[in-house]
Amino acid sequence: MNVPVLILGGGPAGLSMALFLKDRGVNAVVLEKSGRAGGLAGSFRVGPYTFDHSGHLLHTNNPEVLDLIRNRLHVPLHRIDRRAVCLVDGRLVPFPYQQNLFFQTPERVGEALKGFFERRKAAPKNFHDWIHATCGDGVGRQFMYPYNSKLWNIDLRRMSADWVPRFIPSSGAADILKSAFLKQKDPWGYNAVFYYPKRGGMGTVAGRLAASVSDRTILNTSIRSIDLNRRVVRTDAGEWRYERLVSTIPLPQFLRLAGRAVPDVCRATGVTVFNVGLRKSFYRDFHWCYVPDPTAPFYRFGVYSNISPSSAPRGCGALYVECAAPPDRLGRFRFSDVRRHLERLGFISGKRAVDTVHRLDIRHAYPIPLIGLARWRDGLIRRLQRRGVELLGRFGAWRYVAISDVIVEAKEMASRL
Numbered sequence: 001m002n003v004p005v006l007i008l009g010g011g012p013a014g015l016s017m018a019l020f021l022k023d024r025g026v027n028a029v030v031l032e033k034s035g036r037a038g039g040l041a042g043s044f045r046v047g048p049y050t051f052d053h054s055g056h057l058l059h060t061n062n063p064e065v066l067d068l069i070r071n072r073l074h075v076p077l078h079r080i081d082r083r084a085v086c087l088v089d090g091r092l093v094p095f096p097y098q099q100n101l102f103f104q105t106p107e108r109v110g111e112a113l114k115g116f117f118e119r120r121k122a123a124p125k126n127f128h129d130w131i132h133a134t135c136g137d138g139v140g141r142q143f144m145y146p147y148n149s150k151l152w153n154i155d156l157r158r159m160s161a162d163w164v165p166r167f168i169p170s171s172g173a174a175d176i177l178k179s180a181f182l183k184q185k186d187p188w189g190y191n192a193v194f195y196y197p198k199r200g201g202m203g204t205v206a207g208r209l210a211a212s213v214s215d216r217t218i219l220n221t222s223i224r225s226i227d228l229n230r231r232v233v234r235t236d237a238g239e240w241r242y243e244r245l246v247s248t249i250p251l252p253q254f255l256r257l258a259g260r261a262v263p264d265v266c267r268a269t270g271v272t273v274f275n276v277g278l279r280k281s282f283y284r285d286f287h288w289c290y291v292p293d294p295t296a297p298f299y300r301f302g303v304y305s306n307i308s309p310s311s312a313p314r315g316c317g318a319l320y321v322e323c324a325a326p327p328d329r330l331g332r333f334r335f336s337d338v339r340r341h342l343e344r345l346g347f348i349s350g351k352r353a354v355d356t357v358h359r360l361d362i363r364h365a366y367p368i369p370l371i372g373l374a375r376w377r378d379g380l381i382r383r384l385q386r387r388g389v390e391l392l393g394r395f396g397a398w399r400y401v402a403i404s405d406v407i408v409e410a411k412e413m414a415s416r417l
């Protein structure tokens, strides 16, 4: 079969690409390996609970993305002011930690201020140095170093610093001093406000996106190989000849299917998600909690039922608990261990607290922004473009980005194909 544009993967990137190409009158086909399009942005029901593939929230103020979702895909959204916390030495400190020192003990505040004013301000060469130069070693030791080591599972000195400012708010001297003595009212950071579908979880967006291009999507299709010279993709069901190929499948997989080696710089952190239905409402009102404590198996957990009451029956609760490890070591996480630590930290209690547990192992969860990745990836993108191939999405282009970013990227890419 011949097609002008062949898209590999039916997650938000592949589906929005297909939609924007349809708008431009370009024929495209999406090949998706699973029986349902939507990728990691899909939601599903387990008994009476609605779970995402771990909480998926729309962190965007992009009017085009919000307009697409609300007015074209007809998904009503709640606009929600973030209530996130960091659990540091038994205290719940509002996020961002470094902007809310007021909630810490005087000793911790002293250590944080000392570290901040003693920091070297040289331009950071890696993520560890960025934390030192921006927050100081006090905040670093209390929250930033242990939390990020748990999430990324790699020496933070091997990670670049250029992706950080978008995700982690930095403070000036006035901000940090103010935060030591006064409760902050200003919302900080890229996710101070977020959006979430009123019903059905984030999968409502993915589902409507999938429906809008269902005439161009082929499900249950496994790709066997990609021949970049002949511009052919082989699947179990036959061959596809393309003029342009858009790959949104994880980059290491794409390289292997195309007979190429995967360099060491192209690495991911894996995440095991335990979605948990609770027989009673969760008693705290925050949306999610960062847990730097190295003895707890999870780095973060969130409360679906505080984000959207429709995720659990009235009077019940729903959580997502995220544990990170290198992809081949996800098997070590056990819910019994997660439960024990949730109890130890005081978040659940009683034998009957947990109604249901659903486990997901996501091998490629966070592409790691290693030093050298951007240079290698940009070269690869240029070489592939000369062969009619585009890389798109968080995993396709191996970038730490979110759903709204991949929609924006897809629109831009569709306009030049």
Ligand SMILES: Cc1cc2nc3c(=O)[nH]c(=O)nc-3n(C[C@H](O)[C@H](O)[C@H](O)COP(=O)(O)OP(=O)(O)OC[C@H]3O[C@@H](n4cnc5c(N)ncnc54)[C@H](O)[C@@H]3O)c2cc1C
Pocket: 008, 009, 010, 011, 012, 013, 014, 031, 032, 033, 034, 037, 038, 039, 040, 041, 053, 054, 055, 056, 057, 058, 059, 221, 222, 223, 248, 249, 250, 253, 271, 322, 362, 364, 365, 366, 392, 393, 394, 395, 396, 401, 402, 403, 404, 406
């Ligand atoms: C733990 C976690 C939490 C997250 N939280 C948020 C959040 O709160 N907000 C947010 O905006 N983003 C969040 N994200 C990121 C979000 O999941 C991604 O940005 C988004 O899913 C990217 O879409 P995608 O289409 O690029 O990839 P995916 O959603 O992974 O879609 C890729 C698709 O390709 C298919 N595929 C894979 N291999 C093949 C193959 N060989 N052949 C055919 N098809 C294949 C897959 O089945 C999948 O459907 C989170 C991610 C993780 C892991």
